[in-house]
Amino acid sequence: MKSGIAVFVVFFSMNTCVLFAQTTSNTTLNFNPKFGNADLQLNDAVYTTKINDSIWIDVFKCYVSNIALLQNGKVVWQKKNSFHLINIANQQSLQLMLQTPAALAFDAIQLNVGIDSTTNVAGAMGGDLDPTNGMYWTWQSGYINIKLEGRSNKCLTRNNAFTFHLGGYQFPYNALQKITIPIQQIKKINLVIDIQKFISSIDLTTQNQIMSPGKSAMFLSNQFSTIFSELKQ
Amino acid sequence: MKKVSIVFSLLIFVLTAFVSVSQLFVVPKGWPKQGYDFSRNPLSNEKIALGRALFYDPVLSKNNTISCASCHNPYNAFAHADHQLSHGIEDKIGKRNAPALVNLAWQKKFMWDGAINHLDMQSLFPITHPDEMGEQLDQVISKLKGATIYPKLFYKAYQDSVITGEHLLKAIAQFMLTLVSSNSKYDSVMRHQAVFSNQEKNGYQLFKKNCNSCHTEPLFTNHEFENNGLPINKILKDFGRMKVTGLVTDSLKFKVPTLRNIQYSSPYMHDGRFARLQDVLKHYTLSIQKSATLSQKLQQPIVLTSNERVDIIAFLLTLTDNSFISNPNFNYPKYNLYP
Numbered sequence: 001m002k003s004g005i006a007v008f009v010v011f012f013s014m015n016t017c018v019l020f021a022q023t024t025s026n027t028t029l030n031f032n033p034k035f036g037n038a039d040l041q042l043n044d045a046v047y048t049t050k051i052n053d054s055i056w057i058d059v060f061k062c063y064v065s066n067i068a069l070l071q072n073g074k075v076v077w078q079k080k081n082s083f084h085l086i087n088i089a090n091q092q093s094l095q096l097m098l099q100t101p102a103a104l105a106f107d108a109i110q111l112n113v114g115i116d117s118t119t120n121v122a123g124a125m126g127g128d129l130d131p132t133n134g135m136y137w138t139w140q141s142g143y144i145n146i147k148l149e150g151r152s153n154k155c156l157t158r159n160n161a162f163t164f165h166l167g168g169y170q171f172p173y174n175a176l177q178k179i180t181i182p183i184q185q186i187k188k189i190n191l192v193i194d195i196q197k198f199i200s201s202i203d204l205t206t207q208n209q210i211m212s213p214g215k216s217a218m219f220l221s222n223q224f225s226t227i228f229s230e231l232k233q
Numbered sequence: 234m235k236k237v238s239i240v241f242s243l244l245i246f247v248l249t250a251f252v253s254v255s256q257l258f259v260v261p262k263g264w265p266k267q268g269y270d271f272s273r274n275p276l277s278n279e280k281i282a283l284g285r286a287l288f289y290d291p292v293l294s295k296n297n298t299i300s301c302a303s304c305h306n307p308y309n310a311f312a313h314a315d316h317q318l319s320h321g322i323e324d325k326i327g328k329r330n331a332p333a334l335v336n337l338a339w340q341k342k343f344m345w346d347g348a349i350n351h352l353d354m355q356s357l358f359p360i361t362h363p364d365e366m367g368e369q370l371d372q373v374i375s376k377l378k379g380a381t382i383y384p385k386l387f388y389k390a391y392q393d394s395v396i397t398g399e400h401l402l403k404a405i406a407q408f409m410l411t412l413v414s415s416n417s418k419y420d421s422v423m424r425h426q427a428v429f430s431n432q433e434k435n436g437y438q439l440f441k442k443n444c445n446s447c448h449t450e451p452l453f454t455n456h457e458f459e460n461n462g463l464p465i466n467k468i469l470k471d472f473g474r475m476k477v478t479g480l481v482t483d484s485l486k487f488k489v490p491t492l493r494n495i496q497y498s499s500p501y502m503h504d505g506r507f508a509r510l511q512d513v514l515k516h517y518t519l520s521i522q523k524s525a526t527l528s529q530k531l532q533q534p535i536v537l538t539s540n541e542r543v544d545i546i547a548f549l550l551t552l553t554d555n556s557f558i559s560n561p562n563f564n565y566p567k568y569n570l571y572p
Contacts (some may be wrong), residue, residue, distance in 0.1 A: 123352070123353035123354065124353035125399055126397055126400075130397055131357055131398045132370050132397065132398035134371075136354075138360075138361040138370075139361075140348040141351060214479065
């Protein structure tokens with residue numbers, strides 16, 4: 001019994017050592033939402049798609065979770081159970097501090113776009129996961145992984161609006177996307193999220209209202225996962 | 234001998250202590266473990282009291298007229314009496330019958346079609362549904378911030394007067410988790426503290442033979458989704474579980490409801506189509522509708538004489554728990570809402 005406690009104490013102190021070792025340095029992670037080369041702005045800014053249509057973006061939010069850093073394909077640092085709501089209307093949400101050990105070498109970042117299924121069924125949570133953030137479906141439980149709303153004259157809808165609320169955690173419509181992005185600038189990670197690339201991959205005339213889990217949400221989530229890249233300095 | 238019995242009672246004591254999650258929630262003897270994970274939302278008297286105040290407060294609805302209790306009335310085992318379909322804000326009529334709220338800690342999916350995956354998340358549905366309370370969650374929170382009692386009650390519960398969606402939802406869930414009904418005559422009989430009449434005993438045998446496969450003791454539900462042979466209502470066109478899973482094999486399947494306190498939760502079925510238990514028994518014996526998804530358990534017709542149907546109903550009435558219906562801890566919290 002006594003030795004059990006001793007083992008526990010040793011184990012515990014080892015753990016805290018590791019924790020201390022890990023908090024010695026910080027890596028910043030910036031998200032840069034863009035439309036092509038322009039910084040993305042909401043509401044009034046008008047953008048042109050690759051096929052010369054005018055487009056406005058009114059809402060852009062998405063969840064990023066379980067961030068990890070990789071070296072040669074191996075995880076060298078990770079932040080389990082971390083969930084961040086990126087919301088372009090809240091500039092602070094675009095920057096994260098990763099508490100990494102000093103002089104950590106890595107060549108890629110890995111993250112989930114969206115919320116995993118375990119977290120989806122775990123009940124009410126706070127902070128970025130609080131349902132008041134408007135990223136939770138009320139009529140059928142589940143987080144909305146990605147919200148993109150805007151207007152385009154290609155949409156023959158009320159106010160020419162398009163609305164994408166993408167999510168779903170249940171087989172076969174688990175929309176969570178795991179992505180890996182090669183990184184060169186490791187002091188400060190700068191990621192681009194290029195909305196133009198997403199919009200170009202769909203036909204807004206036929207696809208402009210996706211607000212529940214299913215095949216379309218799977219397809220669009222997959223498209224969305226391709227629009228992350230490292231910012232070219 | 235004496236020593237043995239002391240050791241034995243100590244053992245029983247330890248065992249029963251083990252069964253209770255806290256004094257605030259006790260798993261009745263012989264029942265399965267609850268499905269709710271209390272470690273993520275540990276019960277406290279203050280949180281339950283907060284949840285209870287919220288449950289009874291129309292502040293959760295857009296025009297401050299409808300509370301959870303408007304549709305889930307304690308005197309009807311927290312179901313909605315006299316309304317086949319729920320009756321919400323501005324007299325809007327919903328698409329389904331409000332179920333009794335009882336023993337929810339054992340349930341893992343909620344609503345007739347299981348659209349809600351966790352008890353914490355349940356309240357979001359009625360608060361935001363245009364035919365129920367018609368409100369927005371952030372709007373509710375700003376109303377609560379401005380109310381006299383809530384910053385105080387939230388502080389008492391969470392040592393934090395900042396009102397968050399998480400705390401709001403978890404507090405309402407806490408109150409609902411305390412709605413445990415385990416003191417019916419049936420329970421007394423199982424504990425050898427009472428006996429069934431001959432009629433009830435016969436009804437119990439018939440129940441075990443014909444109904445228990447879905448309405449499984451002691452919770453009187455197997456927590457599955459089943460098609461029990463109700464013909465579809467042509468106006469409501471409600472296909473149940475299929476809407477959630479997208480699978481045709483789930484067409485016309487609905488949550489198997491508990492039968493505890495069934496005496497008080499009329500009308501019956503997801504659309505409240507039957508007013509009386511006689512009508513329900515007639516359905517099972519005379520009008521099961523065959524379809525591709527009809528439950529395997531109902532492929533063979535249920536044959537019951539009219540006397541046997543009466544006996545089953547006599548048994549169903551032993552599931553009434555008056556200590557639940559009149560539990561002073563469950564009804565309108567005057568002291569909080571009108572301090």
